[in-house]
Amino acid sequence: MTSDAGFQNSTTNARSKPLLILHAGTHKTASTYIQERLHLNRDLLKQQSITYQDPCFDRPKAKKLAGELCKYREKRWRRMLSNHKQDQHLLLSAEQFSVPLTNQKCIQNLEELANNFGFKLHIVVFIRSQLDYINSRYIYSLRRFYHSQTFEQFVSDAIEGEMHSEWQQRGRITRRQDVFNFWTYFQPLIEAKKSGLKVSFIPFQQNGNDPFQDLITTIGVAHNQTWEQCTSRHFNRSPGTRGVWMARLLSQKLRENKISTRSIDNSSQIILREEQQRRWMDPAFWGYSRRLKNQVIKHFKNDNDKFAKAAWGTSWTTAFPDDIKLLQRKKQIYQPQSIEEEETMHAITIHLLRRIRHKIKPKLHYRIVDPLERIANFLSPSISLRTIRYVKIHLLQLGKP
Structure with a gap:
């Protein structure tokens, strides 16, 4: 389901385009951890014909490039792509990409830009179960003091398609608020996928999967590699x-x-x-009562199944077996x-x-x-x-x- 390989060989031959791979989060899906693993393994990735646009060494940073997309600008993109070695795939990672990739014009601009420089675009997005995702976003937004809502109020707004953030505008794009309804939020990407764009949605941490390994598998890197680990400080810690x-x-x-x-x-x-x-x-904080969990599941059920069918050709419950554990989790x-x-x-x-x-x-x-x-x-x-x-x-x- 998640092994939508970006390439099968470790080198790019003259008959196939190199890939421009964008890992676009989403938010609260271990992006910081993944980026640190990519940083530590950039030399090993290069041996697999993948150049990681490492923010520690390379300019422009992926965050800046995401901002350029939101402003409908291409200057930094063109400079980076024109300087890139054509025998290497190019990998960028930033959760900020998830904002422009919910905008049809941004997706079209990016696809045309990649094609003009001889790349085939591949977008990778992690999807987190709403039960887990809403709880995590509540903690995240609260510890940044974006609001002072109770968890019940936050869930109610999430169901209504409202999201609390300091920044409602990104460049020329109004940030979407329906972040928990993947069927509507990612509709532009789903339509682009139907039209032939390579888009991989990955269920986040199901059955204990390592998101870094899921990403590596999805872009087609050989399995028999010894990847460097990173320290626990690169896992985003949440308050208790x-x-x-x-x-x-x-x-x-x-x-x-x-x-x-x-x-x-x-x-x-x-x-x-x-x-x-x-x-x-x-x-760890877990704000759900049994009633609230059932309310969330019932609300998103139909759209979740439509999304799962479009993304993976399966049902939501098949893609997210760990939802059963979340349903059994006690309020904390x-x-x-x-x-x-x-x-x-x-x-x-x-x-x-x-x-x-x-x-x-x-x-x-x-x-x-x-x-x-x-x-x-x-x-x-x-x-x-x-x-x-x-x-x-x-x-x-x-x-x-």
């Missing part, structure tokens, strides 16, 4: 149950204080770092067990809010106040606010003539 609860509370506080997430540097790491420093080892969320515990969580959140505000508008006395507040917060979050007020008052008094 307490972290998700705190992210939602902090997002509410940011909105109450009219602090835009665009003004916060590295916002996605704030909750993760707090978890690490406090050594919270919580279970955090709720404070006492008033004192809730007060502690609120105190930690206020501490994070103050640190964010201080970084946006730094003042000299914050260099003393912030470390003291952090120490007090760790020792006893409930007294940290009293401590900081006391220190701040005395620092201001010392500064008076």
